């Protein structure tokens with residue numbers, strides 16, 4: 001059945017788009033039955049595919065289960081621990097065996113973990129890559145064995161073994177960060193000029209380019225007209241990237257920027273940080289070296305130390321990406337594929353991995369700051385009060 005299943009998935013170019021958002025907590029707790037109902041055996045795309053016989057799907061529905069490999073980049077960053085454990089719990093609940101691995105941000109380790117998953121009988125792989133360009137060779141083996149691959153959160157580039165992509169809307173993350181800076185500085189009305197510095201993520205992570213692109217689409221016009229000034233002169237993506245999204249790297253780059261440009265008390269008005277680990281580095285650096293009025297600092301992930309910093313007024317905002325939501329969407333996708341259907345997607349245009357556009361499901365990221373963190377993070381059960389004290 002698996003051969004048929006995969007050839008169906010690969011041969012079918014038309015994918016069923018679901019318009020539903022990805023955000024309700026009811027959905028977060030999506031039971032297996034709900035996913036089963038949504039398995040689009042009878043939808044238009046499946047009907048178009050001569051190779052998807054109804055009996056196969058029905059038989060597989062009865063025999064749900066199988067082994068799913070889940071490859072996560074690192075345990076160092078809180079979000080990936082939550083992504084991994086939420087997905088594992090929900091997959092197990094839906095009747096699957098799970099091989100969950102973390103690779104300490106080491107590409108060779110991730111490659112060998114994926115190889116082991118392929119050789120130990122995993123029937124589907126969910127992969128959050130460390131470096132989107134480094135998995136082509138190992139995924140050739142997955143393709144040979146007809147093992148579908150879902151790229152999780154980060155797109156896997158230049159490999160035609162990638163079947164689907166599930167993520168938050170990365171471009172929207174960037175625009176929300178850029179819009180926040182624009183509104184807080186009132187760039188359309190205030191005279192300025194204002195001083196801005198930019199810290200983005202790992203160049204091997206395709207998401208980093210979307211975060212940067214979304215934010216710069218908002219901010220670049222103000223840089224061009226001189227209302228925003230980047231005193232360090234460091235603006236282009238490669239220059240403002242942070243290898244491995246490392247806090248220490250962001251911190252030491254900010255140390256150098258401050259000592260060269262702001263040590264004499266020059267005001268720094270805003271720092272565009274693409275995520276929380278880089279925002280933490282910037283905050284640490286400012287605390288140690290900067291004497292002016294505290295700048296606006298953006299972030300992403302709502303990591304615990306950063307939520308504390310938001311409460312203390314040291315970080316202005318973050319973007320909340322509820323990993324339970326993404327996990328439950330991926331479980332839904334896994335379930336649909338394993339039952340011979342197509343995974344739900346809502347974007348078939350944005351994410352070209354170099355071999356063509358990968359059908360994607362984009363969840364919506366949510367703005368978070370000191371005024372709404374309680375509702376978003378505590379009331380929803382994501383953290384306890386104690387977690388962020």
Ligand code: BGC
Nearest residue numbers: 077153154205207245275301
């Ligand atoms: C994720 C971010 C995360 C960053 C560092 C990105 O791919 O989308 O949520 O902060 O990686 O791990």
